[in-house]
Amino acid sequence: MRVKLLRWYLPFVLLAVAYGGYIAISSGNAEALKTEQVEVPLTVKVSHLRSGDHNVVITSHGEVVPVEITQLSAQVSGEVISWHPSFVPGGVVKEGEILFSIESENYNAAVLQAEADLATAQAALIEEKAKAEVAKRQAKNVPSNQVTDLYLRKPQVLSAQAQVKSALASLKRAKRDLDNCRVVAPYDALVVERNIGVGQYITAGTRVAVLNNIESAEIHVPIAGFDSVFLPEDYSGVTAKVTQKGVVNIEREGIIKRDLGVIDSATRMTSLVINVDDPYALSSDMSPLKFGSYVEVNFIGKTLKHIYRLPQELVNNRQVWIVNEDNELEPRTVNVLRAEQEFMLINEGLKDNDRLVWTVPEYPQKGTQVQLSTFNDESKQ
Known part of the structure; x- marks a missing residue:
């Protein structure tokens, strides 16, 4: 059981x-x-924010072009008898150098003929003045009603004086034509084009060459609308850095001269003119900045007050993360005033001594408890 x-x-x-x-x-x-x-609290690196004044840097690009382009023409006709060795495309000539010469025998003869005509006119004037003086003495013995300007030979004297002036003008033209037989460079120039050769007969007004002034150069740089508000109040005379980037960067100093005074109808941009002295470095040991080069131009714009300068990777959709007084993650919506290279300029949404998170978690959540690790970076303000 x-x-x-x-x-x-x-x-x-x-x-x-x-x-x-x-x-x-x-x-x-x-x-x-x-x-x-x-749960173990996340550790994030933070830094205390500090605002400061910031000089806006405006960047644009443009092409180096000559300030002055001259289509050189002959002022007299004749046969070309010689030209300067540097008077070739790509050659550089100094101001006052003789570019080419025209056969001048006929023009020398014209000067001699003009001098002879002047001497004849001067002799005739002396003769007429002498006759007028004789007529003036004789008029004292003649009734006054018979003394006329013609009797005193005043018209003859005036005519002789006019002949002298005409002869002087002819002599001046003849000397000018003789001088123009030697065509000189009007300024330090780069020869772009030459259309003559020795033995060629040219007529007055014939275009013989194209010269670019290399005493200075210009760069026309467009300024976008969002940059134009940051231009200084008076930008004329402001220094600009001109950089031609390549295997070896070429840097030169430029000066803002003016704006073009119009807004481009296609891009809605205005353009500033940057002047660079001695672009081909004829009077210095700097690297030449050739016409046609595409360059970057940087210059200082307005000074902004109370600005936070943060790396772009910390600003996501106009939002940054800070750690509040309870050591919790907190998002802040900020106003991005301007982007400069890898930085954002912020003027609203933050305050001094806010603890900015530099190592944001992959999926940050508001209110997440964190531990702090101080982070120092020279780029922050």
Whole structure:
């Protein structure tokens, strides 16, 4: 009988023991899970913000062009008898150097003829003045009603004087034509084009060459609308840095001279004119900045007050992250006034001594508890 009862209760006893073991194991796992789920606060690097004044740097690009282009023409006709060795495309000539010469024998003869005509006219004037003086003395013995301007030879004297002036003018023209037989460079110039050769006969007005003034150069740089508000009040005379980028960068100094005074109908931009002295470095040991070069121009614009200068990677959709007084992550919406290279200029949304997060978590959440690690960076303000 007892054996039968034991057989009857044994399954229930085993079931109770198994259930008790399950409860014990489950309680241990729960404690273990609770232990594992203890969260460790994130560690982020922060820095205390400090605002400051910032000089806006305006950057644009443009092409180096000559200030002056001259289409050189001959002023007299004749045969070309010689030209300067540097008077070739790509050659550089100095102001006052003789570019080419025209046969001048006829013009020398014209000067001699004009001098002879002048001498004849001067002799005639002397003669007429002498006759007028004689007539003036004789008029004292003649009734006054008979003394006329013609009697005193005044018209003859005036005519002789006019002949002298005409002869002087002819002599001046002849000397000018003689001088123009030697065509000189009007300024330090780069020869772009030459259309003559020795033995060629040219007529007055014939275009013989194209010269570019290399005493100075200009760069016309467009200024976008969002940059124009940051231009200084008086930008005339402001220094600009001109850089031609390449294997070796060429840097020169320029001066803002003026703006073009119009807005481009296609781009809606205005343009500033930057002047660079001695672009071909004739009087210095600097690297030449050749016409046609594409360059970058940088100059200082307005000074902005109370500005925070932050790296672009910290500003996402006009939002940055700070750590509040409770050491919790907090998003801040900011106003980006301007982007400069890899930095954003911010004027609203932050205040001094805010703790800016430099190592933002991949999925930041507002209110996340964090630990702080101080981060120093020279680029912040």
